[in-house]
Amino acid sequence: MTRAADRRGRSIRLERIVRDWTGTRALDRVDVTVPAGSFTALLGPSGCGKSTLLRIVAGLDAATEGRVLIGGEDVSRRPADKRDLSMVFQSYALFPHLSVAENIVFGLKTRGVRRARRQERLHRVAELLGLTPYLDRKPAALSGGQQQRVALGRAVISQRSICLMDEPLSNLDAKLRQTMRTELRALQRELGFTMLYVTHDQVEAITMADQVVLMNEGRVEQADTPEALYERPATTFSARFIGTPPMNLVPAAALGGLGGRLEAAIGHPLMIGMRPEAMRVTQASSLSMVTTEAEYLGADALVQGRIGGAPVVLRAPGHYAPAAGTVLPIALAADDLHLFDAGSGTRVQLTGLASLMALSGIPGAEPGASAPFLNHRDQ
Template sequence: MTTSPFVVLKDVAKRWAGQLGVEGISLDIPEGSFTALLGPSGCGKSTTLRLLAGLELPDEGAIIIDGKDVTTSAASDRNLSMVFQSYALFPHLSVAENVVFGLKVRRVPKKERQQKLHRALEITGLLGYEDRKPGELSGGQRQRVALARAIVAGQRLCLMDEPLSNLDAKLRNSVRKDIKKLQRDLGITVVYVTHDQTEAMSMADTVVLMKDGRIQQVGSPEELYSKPSNTFVAEFVGAPPMALIESSAINGFGDGRTIGIRAEHVDVVPKGEGRMSCIVNECEFLGSETLIGLEHAGAAGLCVMKPGMSMMPDGQEVDINFHDENLHVFDAAGKRMAAP
């Protein structure tokens, strides 16, 4: 027996004064899943989240949450919680007062408020911080207060808008793990907006990659990495991104197509034994491996990953090789084709 998706967006569009916000957004989100809306600045991911939250109303399409059409419903009627980039905490209220503020507004009995507060602070590691003000907390602790507030709301759907972008790299990594663990432990459905592919790929079950207000690909992190649907996905997902090569630059290929290859599938071979000749233009030692950037007139982003420290002098001419089974083929419009 198949169950209906918990959240559904059907052909949703939003425009401002004729300018595109998002167009043709269709998504099915299962209950208990973690879905990341990923893409560059201005791609429409935050607009999509605001439409889902009820902070904006669509010009076209329908939004359904838990079987109920909420397309024109107010945000307060959608039974969801939100975690913002800015934390959105009251500076004059204590941690405890910030966390239970929404419950107090809804006149939840004091005993129940205290029980929910204790559980949320326990889950987020904030027990003992109840009386502190936001100004006395680190950025990571303030974000945990925002998470605790979402937990006490007790909603099955939680929307998160770039919640880690104000944190430094080490804290981002730590809070990222906290959020994923919370989502798993509580069984809630999370829709998470980010421009950071590391966040999306490490946290989400499903990644929705957007560009210019439209969805480019929906799939698991592995699917977007291993089977990009077009050249935009190929170049956006992965560090380093996939190299794109004019097919005419590779021995054995004709014209008119674009060939994609990942750095881990490229090998440096002795002169005269490779499929392409390139010039080394940079080397970046990353600790466990070295990224060697290569230059070729018919290629963009071409590089090779070698284990350990494997520095090569800039300007050195090298031959590279790769196997057909590791190639990705795109047509003239940039869409994925069958493998060679």
């Protein structure tokens, strides 16, 4: 953690947060820790409760049960303006009668920050967000994306110890969104404030955050680093939500002899996970995929097919487009095979997996090794 983080950031601790609406539980005993000075993303599908949780942290909504601690202090009953937070939500909430510049510095002005200091921060933030040409305009003269950037600038310029953001880049075009991901992350690290960031976009979450809290139906499915979420998903939901295209999940029986050996070793039915990019075509294997079609994406191709009757997708070089019905022998590294309990969907650990794969006639594949893909014209 940087010195700036120690100086400015504060931790957030959510303890067993419950939020009940009439007949509906939006949040169910949620526990989340956001370390001081870190960037944590709340990720999940629409309706999973991530925005509700952010509003509870902000003080704009109250939990039915549980506590909100900021910097070790219980602020559960403290109003929003007493929590030392800056916020950017999907509604821009700009003052229509003020210029862009006046909207951005409004909070600093009410706090009594000197004019010279306000202007210094304004020019830096305006340059970062590409708003310099629009500082004299009113919000009505801006596009939706530009208005979103003004709201973002107003939060960033305040340099509060905690910043909450709810889908702040959703209205930006793809190129600016990519630039802003990098710049926003760099700014957060430099200033050291604690960021809690809501998004449904896994790319935003895994490229920006130190920690990703994946939510599902009002509960925390997994809270981990982006690398751990991708490489060691705790549940089948995590496995399918993270990754594009998502992880292949097939019943153990689809893997033939290996599936039988795995279920015998574990003692109950399993679902087997394989990332499309981890599956490699080899010369011979007891595990084979029968292709049905291929989708050309330029540098890559997504080859669809079946293993033991279960649908799967394999990522291949863009030039590779095998004809429907082609049988592809598949190699897999033991680390690329993920086991999940078929009933609960939770991850299962098994030692000696590489030996079971070799015994079943499935060759291993070194991570990063190039597969012997053929140009379909040469087949």
